[in-house]
Amino acid sequence: MPLSRDADYATYLYTCNRCRACTTVRDRPELPVCPSFDHLGFFAYSGGGKGYTAQGVLEGKVAPTLEAAKVAMHCTLCHACATMCPPGFETIHFIRDLRAWLVSHGVYANAAHHRLLENLRTKGNLTWGQAPNLTLAAESNEVEALLFLGCRFKLSQSALDGVLKIVHRAGAKVSVLEDEPCCGNPALELGDPELFIRLAEKTIARLNAAGAERIITLCPHCTSTLVNDYLEAGELKPEVIHLSEWIAELLEEGRIGLAETGPELSVSLHDPCHLTRYLERGEVLRQVLEQVPGLELREIERSGESAYCCGGGSFALEVAPELWRFASRERIQEARATGVQALVTACPYCQDSLSRAGGKRLEVIPLADLIAGRLD
Numbered sequence: 001m002p003l004s005r006d007a008d009y010a011t012y013l014y015t016c017n018r019c020r021a022c023t024t025v026r027d028r029p030e031l032p033v034c035p036s037f038d039h040l041g042f043f044a045y046s047g048g049g050k051g052y053t054a055q056g057v058l059e060g061k062v063a064p065t066l067e068a069a070k071v072a073m074h075c076t077l078c079h080a081c082a083t084m085c086p087p088g089f090e091t092i093h094f095i096r097d098l099r100a101w102l103v104s105h106g107v108y109a110n111a112a113h114h115r116l117l118e119n120l121r122t123k124g125n126l127t128w129g130q131a132p133n134l135t136l137a138a139e140s141n142e143v144e145a146l147l148f149l150g151c152r153f154k155l156s157q158s159a160l161d162g163v164l165k166i167v168h169r170a171g172a173k174v175s176v177l178e179d180e181p182c183c184g185n186p187a188l189e190l191g192d193p194e195l196f197i198r199l200a201e202k203t204i205a206r207l208n209a210a211g212a213e214r215i216i217t218l219c220p221h222c223t224s225t226l227v228n229d230y231l232e233a234g235e236l237k238p239e240v241i242h243l244s245e246w247i248a249e250l251l252e253e254g255r256i257g258l259a260e261t262g263p264e265l266s267v268s269l270h271d272p273c274h275l276t277r278y279l280e281r282g283e284v285l286r287q288v289l290e291q292v293p294g295l296e297l298r299e300i301e302r303s304g305e306s307a308y309c310c311g312g313g314s315f316a317l318e319v320a321p322e323l324w325r326f327a328s329r330e331r332i333q334e335a336r337a338t339g340v341q342a343l344v345t346a347c348p349y350c351q352d353s354l355s356r357a358g359g360k361r362l363e364v365i366p367l368a369d370l371i372a373g374r375l376d
């Protein structure tokens with residue numbers, strides 16, 4: 001749905017009534033949920049406000065300037081505004097479209113924004129790291145699933161230790177793509193939808209050709225991209241699930257088991273936006289945690305669909321660093337208020353963002369590592 005003067009699109013865009021309900025938790029106006037609005041306090045930075053900026057573009061009142069780019073990119077694309085909006089205003093579409101319009105005019109929020117997109121355009125990935133040399137490959141006709149690592153997990157072999165322990169304990173026959181391509185999500189979020197389609201078409205072809213009936217994505221950003229956004233790019237044949245859903249299934253089928261005794265540990269759960277709001281599959285995280293002996297789960301006040309973003313979505317760490325700093329500290333503070341020993345999450349972006357913000361004050365543990373450490 002690109003920004004255009006198309007009547008239906010414009011009509012839809014004008015459904016926002018500036019009620020500001022998208023800035024707070026539903027029926028809890030005292031609890032902010034939009035990090036962008038919470039940080040700067042102006043309506044322009046909310047989901048509805050960004051829709052208004054898009055209206056200004058259609059009316060010729062907003063020019064493609066650095067100021068407009070800073071408003072459009074001052075946002076983690078956490079989906080809280082779309083989830084909370086009473087009339088169901090699809091803010092994410094307009095924010096992405098606004099970014100695409102600015103980028104089409106050569107306007108970027110900062111040098112990092114430009115560099116990330118240039119890497120994607122010229123190299124086809126974010127060039128954060130090379131795929132680890134995994135020794136997973138089973139014979140192709142025996143593979144039960146293909147693991148899609150995503151760019152964050154390609155950064156280091158050690159980030160995969162917990163996942164690999166679970167794979168081996170379950171006796172699962174899984175494989176990975178050689179030179180795994182980018183899922184395309186960064187292009188969509190950074191403002192180049194045509195590049196997204198090109199990357200997605202290539203990745204769909206690679207994934208379909210791999211012959212697996214199922215894809216297990218390690219990063220929820222990849223999961224929601226493959227499930228939701230690939231509908232615009234082509235037909236992806238295999239079923240797509242997130243790692244946490246696979247872990248829940250392995251536990252349920254008895255392919256992995258948990259030690260009956262383990263160290264007592266109190267944890268809170270940070271719900272990843274892409275798993276919980278974009279896909280509405282976040283409850284699986286609680287189902288897994290509730291099965292761990294010795295583990296006490298204490299919910300953060302803003303949790304589930306009302307969770308406050310970790311601040312790391314949409315590459316804010318590089319593209320809107322002040323927003324990242326504000327939101328990640330806010331989230332760590334809120335988690336620490338529960339008095340827990342550790343925070344669990346299931347997204348490598350949340351993991352990176354919250355680990356940096358938490359430092360030595362609060363340990364952040366990936367769900368897969370927690371489960372791998374408690375296997376019987």
Ligand code: SF4
Nearest residue numbers: 016019020022048085
């Ligand atoms: S986006 Fe929805 S919740 Fe936000 S101001 Fe507009 S109508 Fe209200």
Ligand code: SF4
Nearest residue numbers: 034047075078079081
């Ligand atoms: S996506 Fe998140 S950060 Fe962006 S405007 Fe909506 S609620 Fe705010």
